[in-house]
Amino acid sequence: MIEVLYSLLLILFAILLSYFEKLGLEQDILIATIRAFFQLMAIGLAIHLIFEIDDMRMVIIMIGVMVAIAGYTSGRRVAYVPNSMAYALLAIFLSTSITLGIMLVFEIIELSPRYVIPISGMVIGNSMTVASLSMECLYNEIKSNWSVLEGAISLGASNKQASMIYLKNSIRVAMIPSIDTTKTVGLVFLPGGMAGMILGGAAPIDAVKLQIIIMYMLIAAAMITSMVAGYTSCRALLLSSRQHDL
Numbered sequence: 704m705i706e707v708l709y710s711l712l713l714i715l716f717a718i719l720l721s722y723f724e725k726l727g728l729e730q731d732i733l734i735a736t737i738r739a740f741f742q743l744m745a746i747g748l749a750i751h752l753i754f755e756i757d758d759m760r761m762v763i764i765m766i767g768v769m770v771a772i773a774g775y776t777s778g779r780r781v782a783y784v785p786n787s788m789a790y791a792l793l794a795i796f797l798s799t800s801i802t803l804g805i806m807l808v809f810e811i812i813e814l815s816p817r818y819v820i821p822i823s824g825m826v827i828g829n830s831m832t833v834a835s836l837s838m839e840c841l842y843n844e845i846k847s848n849w850s851v852l853e854g855a856i857s858l859g860a861s862n863k864q865a866s867m868i869y870l871k872n873s874i875r876v877a878m879i880p881s882i883d884t885t886k887t888v889g890l891v892f893l894p895g896g897m898a899g900m901i902l903g904g905a906a907p908i909d910a911v912k913l914q915i916i917i918m919y920m921l922i923a924a925a926m927i928t929s930m931v932a933g934y935t936s937c938r939a940l941l942l943s944s945r946q947h948d949l
Contacts, residue, residue: 711736714736753816759814762816766827773827774788774792775792777795777832778790780835781835784838784842784936784939785943787835790838790936791838793931794830794929794935795834795928797928797931798826798925799826799827799924801927802923802924805923806916806920807819811916822917825921826920826921829924830925833877833881833932834877834929834932836876836880837873837877837933838873838932841869841873841940842940845866862941866937870933873929874926874933877929878926881921884921885918888914888918896910897910897911897913897914898910900913
């Protein structure tokens, strides 16, 4: 635990930089630091308990809670999108279920809490960001081009035909971080999972193989999430735009 205390010097450095540059981030950094500590300690204890019990029902419950929190967090970021929490929750649930299901069916990963929990956490966390980014981009696209879109609909185009170009753009934007990360992995940065395995004493080649699997999984999950979040929120955004005459 002494290492954690020493690492607080880095937080102090960040707070001092914010203070002297008058960025106003000191309180946010401090709150984030405290929350991260207690949240990670709590999840660490919970995972340890699940490992001891070795009951997959507990794993399912834990993943369900993670998905629910991720859906709430993602939806809250884009609260101006109608029913954003429901759409984010659906997108994250489907991406996690499909990708994790494929991994387990083909025995790419072992059906055990030690593998399922951390890998699910990576997928859910990545999907959370993708869902909010997809809906935010679609909202901005529709708002910025509402007159063009409304004109196309008035000339006989269906909602799907008129909005498809903006929907595709939002999916592309939401996919950029995942694609760029996959392109540069191993060249620009070493992912946390891979670095953690190497620090834990695993053979580098074993860490690399697992990280490759995870990166491919995240790409698939991001695509599913962005498409589900985009398609489900598009109709709601069009209806809202008409009502508020964006």
